[in-house]
Amino acid sequence: MSELPNYAQDVVAYVKARVPLLYLVSWEEERILRAVEQAAIELRQRCYVWRVTEGLRNVALPGEAPDKRAREPAAVLTRIRREEASALYVLLDFHAHLEQPLLRRQLRDLAQDLVTSNKTVLILAPRLVLPVELEKQVRVIDVQLPTHGELDAHLDQIRRKAPGRVRLDGAEREELVRSAQGMTLMELEQTLALAMVKDGTIGPGALPLVLREKEQIVRKSTALECVHWEAGFEQVGGLDLLKEFLERRKDAFSEEARRFGLPAPRGLCLIGVQGCGKSLSAKSVARFYRLPLLRFDVGRVFAGIVGRSEENVRNALALAESIAPCVLWIDELEKSLSGSASSSVSDAGTTARVISTITTWLQERTEQGVYVVATANDISRLPPELLRKGRFDEIFYVDLPALSEREDILAIHLRKRAREPERFDLGAVATAARGFSGAELEEVVLAALYEAFAARRELETVDLLKAVGQTVPLSTTMAETVRGLRSWATNRARRASSVASEVT
Ligand SMILES: Nc1ncnc2c1ncn2[C@@H]1O[C@H](COP(=O)(O)OP(=O)(O)OP(=O)(O)O)[C@@H](O)[C@H]1O
Ligand SMILES: [Mg+2]
Numbered sequence: 001m002s003e004l005p006n007y008a009q010d011v012v013a014y015v016k017a018r019v020p021l022l023y024l025v026s027w028e029e030e031r032i033l034r035a036v037e038q039a040a041i042e043l044r045q046r047c048y049v050w051r052v053t054e055g056l057r058n059v060a061l062p063g064e065a066p067d068k069r070a071r072e073p074a075a076v077l078t079r080i081r082r083e084e085a086s087a088l089y090v091l092l093d094f095h096a097h098l099e100q101p102l103l104r105r106q107l108r109d110l111a112q113d114l115v116t117s118n119k120t121v122l123i124l125a126p127r128l129v130l131p132v133e134l135e136k137q138v139r140v141i142d143v144q145l146p147t148h149g150e151l152d153a154h155l156d157q158i159r160r161k162a163p164g165r166v167r168l169d170g171a172e173r174e175e176l177v178r179s180a181q182g183m184t185l186m187e188l189e190q191t192l193a194l195a196m197v198k199d200g201t202i203g204p205g206a207l208p209l210v211l212r213e214k215e216q217i218v219r220k221s222t223a224l225e226c227v228h229w230e231a232g233f234e235q236v237g238g239l240d241l242l243k244e245f246l247e248r249r250k251d252a253f254s255e256e257a258r259r260f261g262l263p264a265p266r267g268l269c270l271i272g273v274q275g276c277g278k279s280l281s282a283k284s285v286a287r288f289y290r291l292p293l294l295r296f297d298v299g300r301v302f303a304g305i306v307g308r309s310e311e312n313v314r315n316a317l318a319l320a321e322s323i324a325p326c327v328l329w330i331d332e333l334e335k336s337l338s339g340s341a342s343s344s345v346s347d348a349g350t351t352a353r354v355i356s357t358i359t360t361w362l363q364e365r366t367e368q369g370v371y372v373v374a375t376a377n378d379i380s381r382l383p384p385e386l387l388r389k390g391r392f393d394e395i396f397y398v399d400l401p402a403l404s405e406r407e408d409i410l411a412i413h414l415r416k417r418a419r420e421p422e423r424f425d426l427g428a429v430a431t432a433a434r435g436f437s438g439a440e441l442e443e444v445v446l447a448a449l450y451e452a453f454a455a456r457r458e459l460e461t462v463d464l465l466k467a468v469g470q471t472v473p474l475s476t477t478m479a480e481t482v483r484g485l486r487s488w489a490t491n492r493a494r495r496a497s498s499v500a501s502e503v504t
Contacts, residue, residue, distance in 0.1 A: 086118030182322025238405025
């Protein structure tokens, strides 16, 4: 049994448990079919494969012509119902037919019958189409992307097929397989073929091609995006406790930490006032750990075809796992989740299911090395289960910057615009800028620069002071919100900075 990949083991287990309908989502028909055939052998059951183009075929008798009479989707269901012997029926691309109410009904009736038989129907399709009326009867099985071992074995196979063409030493080969995680076997094969065309062999030159292909895969995914972010925490003013927390976990990803008995770090949640550096810090974490940064746009999983949201989420999370170690950044978590719920009338529980898919994953992920950084600024719209213990290593509250932090932030933004902070009276500017957020302080610097530029002279402290005077900070107009956030955070989150803002 251990020979079978996970999803095929699931098939075996469900068949034994008499689950009548199984649904496998994958593009890789060939690979999956091979494993399912193995599962059938293990179950000592016959295995039939149905294609709309040829009908029903017994895989144990490859020479025999398929039964054409069962070519129509309705016909194959009737046929399965009548059949006596125990068997596993694999229907390819049946999802396309589930749009028809008649077939849905037929499948549902069939499922009823199958419960008391030894027959199982397995739908294998590249995407999940699950009509509500079938939801309770169908078990969806996730097909993981090829494992390290599968990729390695595949590379071996290629080497055997074309001896002498693979020129990789042990370390190079290991690196290639590791970076190919997240690819299907087909994608790996195509990429290696490309290397062959370019270099005449599969050598170290294949590695950049694999990495490029991986970016392509991320780009094609609906909800993930590779973010290239060069700046680190030196660009973040204040938030000393957050920085200290990370500093102490600097080597948390190392082998040494694992040997010491430490679990891999899971991630952070940053909650707080608008424009105070949550997104900025999230991006800086990736730089701090020197990991690739993937932005997960939860809102986008709801786009497109209805019924695919959960699948989109699952795919995105699986892809992130395949790229691990990496930082998965979920920005404005509450907006993406609740926004979709209110905007679509026929949501039909989709949002709830997406949230539960994400929370379950946050809780149970075994795959080490996806460091999640989530940010939010409206806790009233945040599903509370997302913040329960165990989802993150720590929840931080990011408040308005205190006086010394505002000086820090002003200095950072002046330096960014090639001005020496020492030349200005930043103490005075920071004092005047009471209640300003980091984003507003950045605006102050920009506005002052414009002012000086218009007068064709160098920037001076007065320009900064004037810009401060002309700004009404959000914390004034939204004082109530800020207070609410703070009182929420008091018992639930750790403070991101040791100095408190004077604004109450
Ligand atoms: N602590 C800070 N240090 C330096 N710059 C800051 C700081 N906070 C905010 N900024 C500036 O303001 C910009 C906006 O901040 P950021 O996007 O991180 O805010 P946020 O907390 O994510 O806000 P929101 O809740 O609106 O998403 C940053 O790109 C940065 O230029
Ligand atoms: Mg933000």
